[in-house]
Amino acid sequence: MKFSLAILAVAATTVTTAFTIGSPNRAVSSSKSIVFGPSSASVAIRARETQLGAAKQTPHGGKLVDLILKTDEEKAAAIAKCTKELQLSPRQLCDVELIMNGGFSPLTGFMDETTYKHVVDNIALPDGLIFGLPVVFDTDDEDLQPGDTVLLKDGDRDIATITFTDKYLPNKAYECKKCYGTSEIEHPGALMVATERGKYYMGGKITGLNLPIRDFVCKTPAEVRETLPDDVDVVAFQCRNPVHRAHYELFTRALDDPLVGPGGVVLVHPTCGPTQADDISGVVRYKTYEVLKEETKNDRTRWEYLPYSMHMAGPREAIQHMMIRKNFGCTHFIIGRDMAGSKSSVTGEDYYGAYDAQDFAKEKGPELGVTPVPSLNLVYTEEEGYVTADEAKERGLNEKKLSGTKFRQMLRGGEEIPEWFAFKSVVQVLRENV
Incomplete structure (x- = not known):
């Protein structure tokens, strides 16, 4: 019998009874071929964005998000508002970069609980705009709280600031079942959610400071x-x-x-x-x-x-x-x-x-x-x-x-x-x- 995220499921169930989860949008057959259902709609994420004329294609949501501050003065002012610092994990660093450079447009930050649940259930943001997978900030830090403004770093390099909007206990087993079609820990995505991600997810608005320095250039x-x-x-x-x-x-x-x-x-x-x-x-x-x-x-x-x-x-x-x-x-x-x-x-x-x-x-x-x-x-x-x-x-x-x-x-x-x-x-x- 395969080992699944049973412990996570039990723990998460105790904190998700206060809200109603929508009906499943896909079923998994015995051969594990996954069928997805329709999206639904409601309210959405939008913010300071830049319309681009280059390229034939229109950005997702109509405009390309650009959250990276352009002057040293702006960056210094943003950093001055921070009361804490956090080192980004390699996965978090990728997500922050794609949020602040517009790769995840129309997102302007990590998903709050409402947006997270809507994407998990409906493959869409709350306004119905299609979105494949949730983008979340995970942490085990008990002291981080909504309202905190934190400097996000990659080693010594300042990458972004984040102002947290909420903190929630996700139902990880349910998330994996909906997003990966299984909560079995033998699936690499479910294994990542279970063993790499922290206990809590937090929503938060990103302000970009600097792109990471990599061995290869990743253009915006x-x-x-x-x-x-x-x-x-x-x-x-x-x-x-x-x-x-x-x-x-x-x-x-x-x-x-x-x-x-x-x-x-x-x-x-x-x-x-x-x-x-x-x-x-x-x-x-x-x-x-x-x-x-x-x-x-x-x-x-x-x-x-x-x-x-x-x-x-x-x-x-x-x-x-x-x-x-x-x-x-x-x-x-x-x-x-x-x-x-x-x-x-x-x-x-x-x-x-x-x-x-x-x-x-x-x-x-x-x-x-x-x-x-x-x-x-x-x-x-x-x-x-x-x-x-x-x-x-x-x-x-x-x-x-x-x-x-x-x-x-x-x-x-x-x-x-x-x-x-x-x-x-x-x-x-x-x-x-x-």
Whole structure:
């Protein structure tokens, strides 16, 4: 029997009886394929925002949030109001950055209890604007209270201030069941909520001071938008692992999809923040992207990096990724098989069906204002190189396969990696850093 968040569920139930939780919006079948229901509506988050003319796409909610103060005097005044300091965890640092630079537009802070519960239940902000996953500030600090203004730091660097609006005990088991489709701790997202996040969540308004200093530059949505054409479609490609040949073929061929207009470009926009435990580190992933960017230069491919913390939430995370890329100026988004999917760490069983994320993205795409582009199921053949699996089967072509497990074994063993599977430049970076 699988170990779930039973203790969390019991503890949380005692503090959630004062409010009524809406009826579930999805059901989980025995195969763990997740079905999502409709959004609902009510009141919303909005604040000081900046409208941008660059890029074809309109930011989520209509305007792009920019919370970063521009002068040293403004920053000093904001810091002077703080009575406490807090060090941000790596996941919190990603969330703060995306709030203050507009990646999470229209959010202007961490979600209060009302907004949090509405997103968990309805995949939408209280005004009905679609939003995939809750963005919360977690803490175990008993002394932090609503009304406190706190300086948020990354080491010695001042990142932002936050004025807390409320403090609440979340029902973590319920949150996981709704957002990840399961409260089993074998799911990496549920494990993160149970073991990494603090006891309390707090809502709060963010004032931005400085972007984090990373080993790689993560441009703001405004900066990325300035680099994008405003008269053609921009197709986003999300990844959290090194890009191999099949990925490259996938996102370059996506520009030929009938859903994409003529002259479109692809924005390769990998996440470089925390992810599940066995993934390659963000810095190493970045190095592989940089060498590949140089090796495959062309005018229709752009490369940028996203400071986002993965949840492995399958269909709901696909919506979150689409929403973020909308804020970065993208009109289309490539949805791969089992996007942001995860397996049980005990049984190895998939938590989501191979096409759950694609189906949900197709359903929600028109409401979100982003067109999902289903990824091609490509295979490598001896006769024709990369073709679709259907074509290979129809023509009786000989497929060549190499599993991720076998690839890692060959990498560790110093064996030659076939070029049809991985770029030599990427393999060299992995050999040097993994």
